[in-house]
Amino acid sequence: MNEDFATFVHTFHAYGPRLGAALIAGIVIGIEGEIFRRAVGMRTTMLVMLGTTLFAVSSVVVAQTYGGDPSRIAAQIVTGIGFIGAGVILHEGDRVHGITTAATIYTTAAIGVTIGFGYIYTGVALSIVAALVLIVFRPVHRFLQNLEFINRYREREYRAEDRDIGASSVETTVRARRKSRV
Secondary structure: OOHHHHHHHHHHHHHHHHHHHHHHHHHHHHHHHHOOOOOOHHHHHHHHHHHHEEEEEEEEHHHHOOOOOOHHHHEEEEEEHHHHHHHOOEEEEOOOEEEEHHHHHHHHHHHHHHHHHHHHHHHHHHHHHHHHHHHHHHHHHHHHHOOHHHHHHHHHHHHHHHOOOOHHHHHHHHHHHHHHHH
């Protein structure tokens, strides 16, 4: 079935506010990334928000027109965004980078689905909460990272892990796995 112009106008009138709210919510979350020059900035959050909202709106329209369950597409969004989030996490030696970036993408997508299913005010409010978490807790995180007793605890834990992960424990694990297969 092809769409005529009258159907487009009706659909845009009915669902356009959701897409507009998605763009605003994407800007709200992405502004933190722009300010602090993060990998996920305004354009990325706006596109993730717009895309997930569009998928959610499309699933609602298709479910209303042809029947079916609109949550099936939302479930696939979760999987796809999880895949994208996993791609931005980097493991480098004993450090892991990009977890907050992945969480930002994941949260942005969840808010996009929320807006797409019609909870516009809730979605915009959640985007403000997400932006506040990113902005307000940055100094709190840095403060906690610089506390001396936390650094001493971390050093002690790393030394304990290095001692526990010796050749003998690896050999024991391999032997146990071989025995379990037999």
